[in-house]
Amino acid sequence: MRLSPKITQALAVAILGSATFLTVVVLVFIIIFILGKGLPGVTWEFLSCAPKDMGKAGGILPTLVGTVLLPSMAIAIALPLGVGTAVYLTEYTRENRMTHILRFGIDCLAGIPSIIFGLFGFIFFVVMLKMGWCLLSGALTLAIMILPTIIRTSEEAIRAVPNAFREVSFSLGATRWETVLKVVLPNALPGIVTGVMLGIGRSIGETAAVIFTAGSSLRMPMAAFDSVRTMSVHFYILAREGISNENAYATAAVLVISVLMINLLSYSMMHRFIAKRSR
Amino acid sequence: MSPPSNIKISVAHFSVFQGKEDALRNITLDIPANRILGIIGPSGSGKTTFLRALNRLNDLAPDVHAEGQVLLDGADIYHPSFDVVSLRKRIGMLFALPVALPMSIFENVVYGPRLSGIRCRKRLSEIVERSLKSAFLWDEVKDRLQMSGLRLSGGQQQRLCLARVLAMEELEVILLDEPCSGLDPVSTAKIEEALTALKSKYTIVLVTNNTKQAARVADDTAFFLMGDLVEYGLTEKIFTVPSDNRTNEYVTGRFG
Numbered sequence: 001m002r003l004s005p006k007i008t009q010a011l012a013v014a015i016l017g018s019a020t021f022l023t024v025v026v027l028v029f030i031i032i033f034i035l036g037k038g039l040p041g042v043t044w045e046f047l048s049c050a051p052k053d054m055g056k057a058g059g060i061l062p063t064l065v066g067t068v069l070l071p072s073m074a075i076a077i078a079l080p081l082g083v084g085t086a087v088y089l090t091e092y093t094r095e096n097r098m099t100h101i102l103r104f105g106i107d108c109l110a111g112i113p114s115i116i117f118g119l120f121g122f123i124f125f126v127v128m129l130k131m132g133w134c135l136l137s138g139a140l141t142l143a144i145m146i147l148p149t150i151i152r153t154s155e156e157a158i159r160a161v162p163n164a165f166r167e168v169s170f171s172l173g174a175t176r177w178e179t180v181l182k183v184v185l186p187n188a189l190p191g192i193v194t195g196v197m198l199g200i201g202r203s204i205g206e207t208a209a210v211i212f213t214a215g216s217s218l219r220m221p222m223a224a225f226d227s228v229r230t231m232s233v234h235f236y237i238l239a240r241e242g243i244s245n246e247n248a249y250a251t252a253a254v255l256v257i258s259v260l261m262i263n264l265l266s267y268s269m270m271h272r273f274i275a276k277r278s279r
Numbered sequence: 280m281s282p283p284s285n286i287k288i289s290v291a292h293f294s295v296f297q298g299k300e301d302a303l304r305n306i307t308l309d310i311p312a313n314r315i316l317g318i319i320g321p322s323g324s325g326k327t328t329f330l331r332a333l334n335r336l337n338d339l340a341p342d343v344h345a346e347g348q349v350l351l352d353g354a355d356i357y358h359p360s361f362d363v364v365s366l367r368k369r370i371g372m373l374f375a376l377p378v379a380l381p382m383s384i385f386e387n388v389v390y391g392p393r394l395s396g397i398r399c400r401k402r403l404s405e406i407v408e409r410s411l412k413s414a415f416l417w418d419e420v421k422d423r424l425q426m427s428g429l430r431l432s433g434g435q436q437q438r439l440c441l442a443r444v445l446a447m448e449e450l451e452v453i454l455l456d457e458p459c460s461g462l463d464p465v466s467t468a469k470i471e472e473a474l475t476a477l478k479s480k481y482t483i484v485l486v487t488n489n490t491k492q493a494a495r496v497a498d499d500t501a502f503f504l505m506g507d508l509v510e511y512g513l514t515e516k517i518f519t520v521p522s523d524n525r526t527n528e529y530v531t532g533r534f535g
Binding site: 094162164165166167168169170171172173174175178181183186187277 | 284336339341363365367368371372374376378380381382390391394395427440443444447494
């Protein structure tokens with residue numbers, strides 16, 4: 001029996017629509033659940049005070065600072081390396097066996113579980129280089145972890161820049177480097193920002209690799225060689241050790257809101273940049 | 280032996296290979312200064328390859344290589360010591376499809392001058408006004424130079440591209456690759472008018488699919504076919520008494 005096109009159409013709309021609806025409902029439910037449980041605990045004091053009694057009381061200020069510092073440092077390290085690699089692979093080399101092997105390696109790295117990076121960071125930065133558990137060890141480890149994502153998204157973005165733009169730039173007497181700076185990177189920016197956003201998201205949410213390399217000190221981080229605890233780690237320890245469920249939820253709520261704000265901010269910045277170029 | 284002073288570009292025994300196939304075979308022709316050379320021929324005849332060989336844009340494509348000689352003012356542009364970047368500042372190019380870069384009209388025009396290190400705002404503004412006037416676009420855009428070049432119409436974008444080429448102060452030769460193929464008759468007329476006015480200052484090479492356009496604006500015409508230069512001479516002669524029968528058939532519209 002064949003269904004009439006009208007009925008198949010209606011069925012497709014119904015199935016795809018409910019899939020979308022279900023996804024959104026789950027997402028909204030999680031956010032409402034966390035905010036509902038956590039927001040009552042989020043006070044000015046919670047945000048601005050140091051934790052007391054292992055986090056059972058007091059606030060989360062040092063972990064808030066750690067959450068800002070660690071991913072920012074990781075991005076600061078990974079962004080130039082990642083975009084540089086992507087530019088090199090797309091603009092400065094022709095496709096050959098070497099680039100294929102490199103790209104395959106990068107894809108493999110992207111799929112490795114974060115705890116492996118944590119273990120590597122622990123053995124290499126913390127122990128071998130004697131850096132100890134600190135902000136810098138953690139940032140370097142996270143940078144290595146998010147590098148494949150940044151390279152691949154930047155590469156796709158750079159590839160999507162029309163070749164005609166490059167030809168025009170070259171034909172006007174630009175060198176390859178000038179073409180990259182003036183035409184390729186500005187037009188690839190939205191894609192690169194997406195890669196950076198994914199990287200920030202991964203490093204903010206990371207716990208395993210961070211505990212292994214940055215430690216979990218509750219003191220305020222003052223230097224690159226201080227141990228630091230991020231909100232994710234704090235949340236994990238509070239819940240895992242059964243220290244305080246209320247404070248764990250409150251920390252999670254702050255985390256969710258921070259991620260949301262970072263996303264909104266960078267997307268609005270990006271849209272302003274794009275609008276400026278096409279107005 | 281140096282070429283006569285009125286020869287701008289001298290091409291001798293020049294071939295281009297794409298992989299193993301030859302796209303251009305043993306081309307020899309002299310391009311005189313301050314004239315418009317029209318290049319006609321059916322698609323696939325090597326016109327565009329020839330044009331892109333003159334500013335070495337073919338270098339960008341993988342496995343394309345050239346043999347033979349191209350002299351610009353007597354200097355071999357394919358010699359390893361020849362600076363490609365400075366070559367492209369002297370030889371500007373207009374593409375078949377207008378490509379306005381996603382930036383303002385002003386920034387589009389000063390793209391070349393900025394690369395040459397010109398920073399002075401007043402000087403850049405003068406360059407923009409002069410170039411846009413030469414490209415017959417100034418009156419249409421003078422009040423909205425900060426608007427994105429992408430918002431212009433196709434015909435306006437192509438004139439913007441022409442202005443962008445004219446803005447280069449080192450410019451000596453203009454290459455045009457079917458610049459009017461996507462344009463309406465009015466825009467086409469404006470481009471042709473600009474070209475005729477520009478030949479006193481520059482040497483112009485115009486590749487066109489439109490034989491009538493070559494007849495209208497070119498002083499000399501070269502007819503390419505399947506990678507060979509079939510015939511080259513004064514436009515008048517090519518279109519009235521061509522010496523090769525294939526040229527005759529092409530210009531009278533019997534094939535191609």
